[in-house]
Amino acid sequence: MDLNQIVFGVYPYIALSVLALGSVIRFDREQYSWRSGSSQLLRRRQLMLGSVLFHLGVLAIFAGHFVGLLTPIAVFDALHVPHSAKQMLAIVAGGLAGAMAITGGLILLHRRLFDPRIRATSTFGDTAILAILVTQLCLGLGTIPFSLQHRDGHEMLKFMNWAQGIFTFQAGAAGYVADVAWVFKAHLALGMTILLLFPFTRLVHMLSAPVWYLNRRGWQLVRSKRDMPRRPLAAAPVYSAIPAARPSASPKTHPAE
Ligand code: HEM
Numbered sequence: 001m002d003l004n005q006i007v008f009g010v011y012p013y014i015a016l017s018v019l020a021l022g023s024v025i026r027f028d029r030e031q032y033s034w035r036s037g038s039s040q041l042l043r044r045r046q047l048m049l050g051s052v053l054f055h056l057g058v059l060a061i062f063a064g065h066f067v068g069l070l071t072p073i074a075v076f077d078a079l080h081v082p083h084s085a086k087q088m089l090a091i092v093a094g095g096l097a098g099a100m101a102i103t104g105g106l107i108l109l110h111r112r113l114f115d116p117r118i119r120a121t122s123t124f125g126d127t128a129i130l131a132i133l134v135t136q137l138c139l140g141l142g143t144i145p146f147s148l149q150h151r152d153g154h155e156m157l158k159f160m161n162w163a164q165g166i167f168t169f170q171a172g173a174a175g176y177v178a179d180v181a182w183v184f185k186a187h188l189a190l191g192m193t194i195l196l197l198f199p200f201t202r203l204v205h206m207l208s209a210p211v212w213y214l215n216r217r218g219w220q221l222v223r224s225k226r227d228m229p230r231r232p233l234a235a236a237p238v239y240s241a242i243p244a245a246r247p248s249a250s251p252k253t254h255p256a257e
Pocket residue numbers: 058061064065087090091093094095097098099133136137139140141143144147155156159187188191192194195
């Protein structure tokens with residue numbers, strides 16, 4: 001088995017299996033960790049701008065990739081959409097969305113790397129997945145000069161055949177992308193790696209976002225003091241009933257513990 005077959009014929013199935021199984025297992029076992037890990041409280045203005053640009057761009061790219069790669073070629077032909085028009089749409093719309101997403105992504109990455117408070121509250125995974133997505137955006141945008149050399153759309157058909165071949169379990173699917181330019185191969189390989197890493201990162205919020213987030217007023221659920229009913233001081237601290245959680249608790253005052 002050659003390297004092309006391993007990366008584009010076997011790896012897609014490993015990535016998709018880890019994506020599906022990993023997401024189900026994480027949702028089942030660690031629902032409290034199923035979140036975007038918002039840092040909204042810190043440096044909000046930069047977050048707003050970066051996040052809006054990044055999310056709008058990435059969502060457009062996601063929709064474009066999904067429809068563009070997985071719609072059967074026969075459907076475009078039946079609708080009389082020339083391959084050259086589809087290729088130009090991918091370049092122009094994908095390019096604009098990519099430019100938007102990378103601007104937002106760089107703002108978010110700058111904020112995460114250079115704001116000491118956000119850096120201190122970020123996990124390695126938070127920063128790494130953002131850096132990987134920005135790298136993927138660079139590679140995606142880097143495909144455009146190559147796609148411009150194939151405006152008739154014949155190169156794009158290879159990617160469609162490959163993606164659809166993978167989803168229909170065609171043994172020779174990897175062959176479709178055997179001779180494409182290195183930047184496409186790097187983009188496809190990193191794309192599959194993102195799918196593989198997905199269940200282990202904050203990206204999981206994508207799966208629940210359409211269901212749980214859209215109806216929400218803010219981005220982060222923050223319980224404000226103003227919303228809390230006023231209680232007499234003596235009754236307030238719940239932890240006073242749990243000696244171990246009391247700040248002043250010590251073995252001396254509670255020998256029984
Ligand atoms: C397994 C996942 C992915 C696959 C298979 C994939 C595939 C492709 C292909 C084949 C192209 C070239 C389209 C053409 O001009 O014919 C492309 C372009 C591009 N990709 Fe991806 N991609 C993946 C993930 C991503 C991700 C996660 C991002 C962004 C974070 C991204 C961003 C872009 C951008 C900006 C372009 C250039 C504009 C365009 O042609 O649409 N891709 N991708």
